[in-house]
Amino acid sequence: MAGVMLHLALFQPEIAANVGAAIRAAACFGAELHVIEPCGFPWKTRDIERVSLDYGALAPPHRHADWRAFREGVPGRIILMTTKAETAYHEHDWQRGDILLLGQESAGVPEDIHNEADIRLRIPLAPGARSLNMAMAGAIGMAEARRQIGWG
Numbered sequence: 118m119a120g121v122m123l124h125l126a127l128f129q130p131e132i133a134a135n136v137g138a139a140i141r142a143a144a145c146f147g148a149e150l151h152v153i154e155p156c157g158f159p160w161k162t163r164d165i166e167r168v169s170l171d172y173g174a175l176a177p178p179h180r181h182a183d184w185r186a187f188r189e190g191v192p193g194r195i196i197l198m199t200t201k202a203e204t205a206y207h208e209h210d211w212q213r214g215d216i217l218l219l220g221q222e223s224a225g226v227p228e229d230i231h232n233e234a235d236i237r238l239r240i241p242l243a244p245g246a247r248s249l250n251m252a253m254a255g256a257i258g259m260a261e262a263r264r265q266i267g268w269g
């Protein structure tokens with residue numbers, strides 16, 4: 118994984134269409150896409166391709182059996198995107214090789230993984246709004262990361 122600009126990791130995603138949207142976004146922002154299993158749906162390429170279109174060729178998902186397998190295989194700073202963070206995503210000093218971690222659609226990430234993250238960031242939302250769609254949160258984070266890291 119040396120030389121990777123940015124990683125996008127999905128923690129136990131529950132909805133195939135969100136994985137498809139994340140694949141497309143990762144491809145567009147030049148990130149490596151990781152799926153930390155188990156997923157909440159049977160992995161059928163057709164369901165994912167319905168949303169990712171042909172972008173999977175640019176960001177083919179790396180599937181990891183569980184959190185430990187992911188951590189052993191992908192070194193780097195874990196930047197957890199969470200509504201429960203103090204720091205806003207644009208106040209963070211993004212670095213090449215950062216791992217942008219997104220929580221599960223219904224529950225985010227468990228407390229131990231929340232605590233294990235190196236940095237926790239939130240995207241400020243309008244009053245009354247609870248959270249963004251997971252893939253959209255990833256796209257916003259990746260856009261800021263690439264703005265800071267550059268496109269070279």
Ligand SMILES: C[S@@+](CC[C@H](N)C(=O)[O-])C[C@H]1O[C@@H](n2cnc3c(N)ncnc32)[C@H](O)[C@@H]1O
Pocket residue numbers: 197198199200218219220221222223224225226238239240241242247248249250251252254255
């Ligand atoms: C639908 S949200 C999960 C909502 C869940 N009830 C929770 O409290 O974490 C799915 C994922 O998108 C990301 N996300 C959504 N909105 C966000 C925000 N405003 N700031 C940071 N991350 C966000 C987080 O990674 C979150 O775990």
